[in-house]
Amino acid sequence: METLANLESFIRSAECGSFSEAGRRLSVTPAAVSRNVATLERNLGVRLFHRSTRKLTLTEAGETFRAAIVGNLEGLQAAIAGISTGSEEPAGLLKVSLPPTFGTTHILPLLPGFLARYPRVRPEWHFENRQVDLVGEGYDAAIGGGFELLPGLVSRTLAPAHIVAVASPAYMAGRVAPIRPDELAALDGIVMRSLQTGRIRRWSMRDVSGQEVEAVLSQSFVVNDPAAMREAALLGLGVAMLATADILPALENRSLVRLVPRWYCDAGAISIYHASRKLVPAKTRAFVDWVADAFRKNRLAERFAGSLG
Missing domain, CATH: 3.40.190.10 (Periplasmic binding protein-like II)
Structure with a gap:
């Protein structure tokens, strides 16, 4: 009968393609993982991995064995966890x-x-x-x-992760409030440049009827952090597209007001x-x-x- 350690080492190594990464996930040394897999191969009498200096890949026998045990291994782990944590105090x-x-x-x-x-x-x-x-x-x-x-x-x-257009009451004083998202372009825009793509983030807004209109803000002030966008909007520097979750206190105390209130962006x-x-x-x-x-x-x-x- 194989030990759970041997089987876990095999499954994690197959998932990671590396004894080192598998060891990190299992909180053991890479040498221990390699030793467990070698013991499993010896006991089964088959080679489970093709080994190279860069990556592990499953042999045909290894892939067949992985598919056969992966679900059963999860069941064993769950049974062990149920016994060990069923009455455990969170700690x-x-x-x-x-x-x-x-x-x-x-x-x-x-x-x-x-x-x-x-x-x-x-x-x-x-x-x-x-x-x-x-x-x-x-x-x-x-x-x-x-x-x-x-x-x-x-x-x-x-x-929900919804994005809305906001500005400070001081900024909107004396300005005509936009009615549709495409009218936001007439105001000063506080926009964010993505750290991942280097591009200015653009949004398409929708209303409850499902109609969609692109909201294109002018690039009056560009930042790379949503918290900075919020602070810039509070300072009266222009209009920002921000998550309602990040500005809820400001909306509720009216230090920011929502523009085109029938419209929002759905970010999931x-x-x-x-x-x-x-x-x-x-x-x-x-x-x-x-x-x-x-x-x-x-x-x-x-x-x-x-x-x-």
């Missing part, structure tokens, strides 16, 4: 990735209550504008939008991501439920919805 390091503005505005205020309820959890939160590799980088959870749902990852939708959903629900540690499960419950109690999905005007 340990909780590594989470969050967008800076959204995270500090809406998630960080939830932490005192969460820690009071689960005092053995030690949060390590990374505020960053990027899509992290949850498994490869060792994150327990990530909050954001548009993450690629790779095998083994699941998402739980929290709220804000979700919380974590590893397969079959193997969720108690600390991660508690955090996901805590955040989802807070969104429900505070009606954040409704308040973030640009479609509601």
Whole structure:
């Protein structure tokens, strides 16, 4: 009977194409992974990988074996996790990735209550504008939008990710308020240049009837960070297209006003991501439920919805 360590080392090496990366995901040394795979090959009497200095690739026998065991291995892992975590108190390091503005505005205020309820959890939160590799980088959870749902990852939708046009009351004083998105071009635009593409981000706005109109802002002020866009709009420098989640306090206290209020951009959903629900540690499960419950109690999905005007 093969050990679980040998089988896990084989599956992770097949996924990663590398003993080093598989070792990082399993929290063991590359040498240990290589040794486990070699033991498995010896016991089976077949070579499972073609090895080169750059990459591992499965042999025909290796691919057949991987397909045969991958589902069963997940079941074994789930059974072990169920026994070891079923009555476990949430504890340990909780590594989470969050967008800076959204995270500090809406998630960080939830932490005192969460820690009071689960005092053995030690949060390590990374505020960053990027899509992290949850498994490869060792994150327990990530909050954001548009993450690629790779095998083994699941998402739980929290709220819509809607973008609206805003400006300060001081900037709009004495100016004619636009009625349609294409009229925004007559105003000073605060726009963002993408760090990934180097291009100015452009949006197409829609209304509740489904009609779509492109919103092209003048490039009066260019930045590379949404938080800077928000601050520039608050300073009265012009019009910005911003996520309702990032400017909700400013909209509710009227330090920013929404322009063309019938129109919004749909950027998908804000979700919380974590590893397969079959193997969720108690600390991660508690955090996901805590955040989802807070969104429900505070009606954040409704308040973030640009479609509601």
